[in-house]
Amino acid sequence: MKKIEAGAIQYVLVVSIIIMIVLFAFISLVFLQNRIRLKSEVYKETVHASYVGFDYLSQKQLPYNTPTEVQFSELDGEKTSITKKHWGVFDLAIVRSTLKNETFQKIALLGNQKEDRKALYLQNNNQPLVVVGNTKITGDVILPQKGITTGNISGVAYYGNELVYGNIKTNSGQLPTIHNLDYIIQITQEYPLDEVQMFDLKEGIKLRNSFEEKTLGFETEAPLDLRNMSLEGNIVLMSRSQIRVFRSAVLEDVILIAPKVILESGVKGSCQIFAEEKIWIKEGVELNYPSGLTLIDSSILKGKNKEINIQIDKRAQIKGVVLYYNKNKESDYTTQVAVKEGAKVTGEVYCNKNFELGGSVDGFVYTSNFIANQAGGIYMNHLYNGQINAKAISEHYKGMFVETDKVTIAKWLE
Known part of the structure; x- marks a missing residue:
């Protein structure tokens, strides 16, 4: 082998x-x-x-x-x-x-994304809308039964070629309903603290809280100044007197609640503000979408010496919601919401009293009255140099639950 x-x-x-x-x-x-x-x-x-x-x-x-x-x-x-x-x-x-x-x-x-997007819904108060100066309304509108006409203030006439650059319909009723108004009123007056875990707020803090976690909150009786800090996400800050935000504070998606809230010049970020007396957005502030300015006023309107409730100064830009609501039926000749010349709101303004528009709204306006304070006079239901353009806003804009409570995605958070 x-x-x-x-x-x-x-x-x-x-x-x-x-x-x-x-x-x-x-x-x-x-x-x-x-x-x-x-x-x-x-x-x-x-x-x-x-x-x-x-x-x-x-x-x-x-x-x-x-x-x-x-x-x-x-x-x-x-x-x-x-x-x-x-x-x-x-x-x-x-x-x-x-x-x-x-x-x-x-x-x-x-x-909410409305399918039938109107540039303007003006409540019927038996007065026509009077347009003056460089006013321009672009988009379909719903106006009082007396319609729209041109006017003259101190020698300034209306310079447009059309009264409205869109279709006109008339209404005989009140402003459309805000479906979650009861909740908005509730949190403005008293935020439910049983849903909040308190934390220590101090200068220099950098904090991000997921919306999957319990809401982090800070509450004080004293005036609250926000500077040199970064806060993002599921956070609520509350003061019983006033909140003031400086440009060194970075806020993203947080909620601020106080009787008075002031954003100093140069502030940038995104937040929702809830107040009962005053919201003052100073020159050059930029609030990104989806931000919100909400003032729930329970006072009785007292006359022309009453200060403006929501004031947006020149060169300020608000992307989101501006909401003023007063449940009292009385009206007066004062301004409740003012968008100054050169200021812009990209989104929607809802004011169930008097709205003074000297700047522009790229989006939608719901108001009971316009008001113009010009040349030492007060002109009711006059729109002076105001610009409203429903066609200038993205078709993907999502805003308040007005007229309908159908929900859709406004912003991915996490």
């Missing part, structure tokens, strides 16, 4: 081992690829279910602060939890989808 040399046997064994290693590596690679593919498919399903959850939210009236569980696919174990909350004049939604060991979550601020 021919003998096989030991070296040859060793060679065969080495080759065999190498082949086994290669085969094992190949099988492991195939297994790993299949596992990654399956994991990726599962993850894609959770992502898809989350976005379907936001579509579902826009079509259903879900309760606040109560998770709603829905299954959007036929896959075993797929589950999507939807929680809707209030966040100022907007709503907030947390949508979390799970499938097997995968979880995907998105948090968004919700607003």
